[in-house]
Amino acid sequence: MRIGMGRAELTPRVGVELAGFGAYINRHSTGVLEPLWARAMAVDLDGRPVVIVGLDICVIYRDTTERVGALVQEATGVPPERVLINCSHTHSGPETGGLIGWGQPDQPWLELLPGRIAAAAIAALRDLRPATLGHAQVPCEGIGVNREYDERPTLEEALRDDWRPARPELTDTTAHVLVARDEDGRIFGFAGCFGCHPVVCCAQSRKIHGDFPGVATNLIEGEHPGATGLFLQGAQGDVNTCVVHETEADSLRALPIIAERFARCVRRGIEAAQPLDVARVEMVRRERDFTRRELNREDFERLLAEQEAIFHAPGATDADGAVRLATVKAVAYRRFLAALDAGRPLTRATFIQGLRVGPVGIYAAPFEIFQAIKNDVVAQARAPIPIVLGVANDSVGYAPDRTAAARGGYAADQVPLMQGTLPLANIHDELVAALLELDRELFAAG
Numbered sequence: 187m188r189i190g191m192g193r194a195e196l197t198p199r200v201g202v203e204l205a206g207f208g209a210y211i212n213r214h215s216t217g218v219l220e221p222l223w224a225r226a227m228a229v230d231l232d233g234r235p236v237v238i239v240g241l242d243i244c245v246i247y248r249d250t251t252e253r254v255g256a257l258v259q260e261a262t263g264v265p266p267e268r269v270l271i272n273c274s275h276t277h278s279g280p281e282t283g284g285l286i287g288w289g290q291p292d293q294p295w296l297e298l299l300p301g302r303i304a305a306a307a308i309a310a311l312r313d314l315r316p317a318t319l320g321h322a323q324v325p326c327e328g329i330g331v332n333r334e335y336d337e338r339p340t341l342e343e344a345l346r347d348d349w350r351p352a353r354p355e356l357t358d359t360t361a362h363v364l365v366a367r368d369e370d371g372r373i374f375g376f377a378g379c380f381g382c383h384p385v386v387c388c389a390q391s392r393k394i395h396g397d398f399p400g401v402a403t404n405l406i407e408g409e410h411p412g413a414t415g416l417f418l419q420g421a422q423g424d425v426n427t428c429v430v431h432e433t434e435a436d437s438l439r440a441l442p443i444i445a446e447r448f449a450r451c452v453r454r455g456i457e458a459a460q461p462l463d464v465a466r467v468e469m470v471r472r473e474r475d476f477t478r479r480e481l482n483r484e485d486f487e488r489l490l491a492e493q494e495a496i497f498h499a500p501g502a503t504d505a506d507g508a509v510r511l512a513t514v515k516a517v518a519y520r521r522f523l524a525a526l527d528a529g530r531p532l533t534r535a536t537f538i539q540g541l542r543v544g545p546v547g548i549y550a551a552p553f554e555i556f557q558a559i560k561n562d563v564v565a566q567a568r569a570p571i572p573i574v575l576g577v578a579n580d581s582v583g584y585a586p587d588r589t590a591a592a593r594g595g596y597a598a599d600q601v602p603l604m605q606g607t608l609p610l611a612n613i614h615d616e617l618v619a620a621l622l623e624l625d626r627e628l629f630a631a632g
Contacts, residue, residue: 193223193309202280205276220401236541238418250299274396274419285605286603286606317368319461320460321462323360331425552578554585559585591614
């Protein structure tokens with residue numbers, strides 16, 4: 187087996203608008219705390235290499251992924267379906283432009299983005315060398331809290347090293363760590379896989395950085411000179427960090443503490459990793475169009491009228507968050523009505539992807555996946571070491587579990603509209619089934 191590592195910097199210029207946290211809040215960056223990176227690992231066993239890329243940005247969309255794949259194929263011959271791109275989902279990186287009102291993307295940076303991501307993948311493919319890949323699954327606690335089903339701690343509680351959520355089973359309590367060693371046993375690459383929103387720094391913080399995964403990965407790289415490390419984001423749809431929505435000063439105080447907790451997990455994984463027996467490396471990619479709820483013209487006209495009533499209320503002002511959110515929804519409903527008038531579809535297709543490296547099965551989807559969905563996939567997978575990644579290759583909003591979907595609200599109802607698409611009808615069952623189809627395809631022969 188051969189493994190290669192590559193990287194390219196993604197840091198935008200200061201002043202770009204940052205991702206997330208609210209409608210039309212004008213959250214422009216004021217400085218760079220740490221640079222943002224695209225980091226890639228290429229693996230080759232039989233002359234058909236695969237590449238997985240981790241990005242220190244919130245999300246990407248399919249058009250960027252397709253452009254990256256074309257650039258990689260042009261430079262190396264590796265086809266796009268053998269390239270997998272995963273985003274850390276940091277909200278302290280630039281907005282990429284898919285959500286109505288959730289930040290204005292910087293067009294020059296967006297134009298450069300596919301080339302920079304491709305440069306990391308190409309560098310990894312050109313770095314391929316004889317190597318072994320090790321794996322460990324290690325405890326990783328004191329970082330996340332389930333925002334749907336648990337109580338967020340106070341800042342001081344969260345900063346205690348012995349803090350744990352009341353319901354840890356609703357978060358990731360372990361991390362997967364992969365370690366690449368060359369023929370001399372030297373570590374030249376690693377990856378930490380964990381599911382949690384990187385939102386230690388929130389709406390009031392305006393520094394550019396990769397949040398706790400980026401800071402932790404930079405720390406570990408510094409301890410292994412010459413090594414490149416990836417963070418791979420798992421099922422983080424309903425899991426926030428234990429520190430969230432604080433002032434900029436408190437967020438920046440907490441950031442190195444939470445990052446160090448994750449760094450400790452990765453260090454333990456590097457120490458404990460055992461070489462994998464890799465007899466097969468394969469990647470598959472499948473188009474999927476998940477079922478959506480049905481809304482008609484009358485529905486959109488009624489919903490639009492509800493939002494317009496907010497604008498027309500006496501004393502309405504754009505300083506009011508309710509007015510700004512109503513703007514997001516109104517723009518979405520008007521777009522739906524225009525699409526109906528033009529005969530355009532109200533949804534768009536996406537794809538899921540599976541990667542097998544020996545006993546490791548990695549299943550990636552373009553959603554912010556809830557923990558219960560990941561747990562169902564892991565429990566039923568044939569892969570001896572199943573790993574579920576979200577925020578991969580595209581951004582199609584949240585994949586809420588059955589309970590959250592039935593309750594409705596931000597994840598189930600609002601975010602799809604902000605992305606100009608219809609809410610999902612049965613994503614829990616459909617996504618579990620789709621990812622397990624990849625698992626059966628990759629591990630059918632054992």
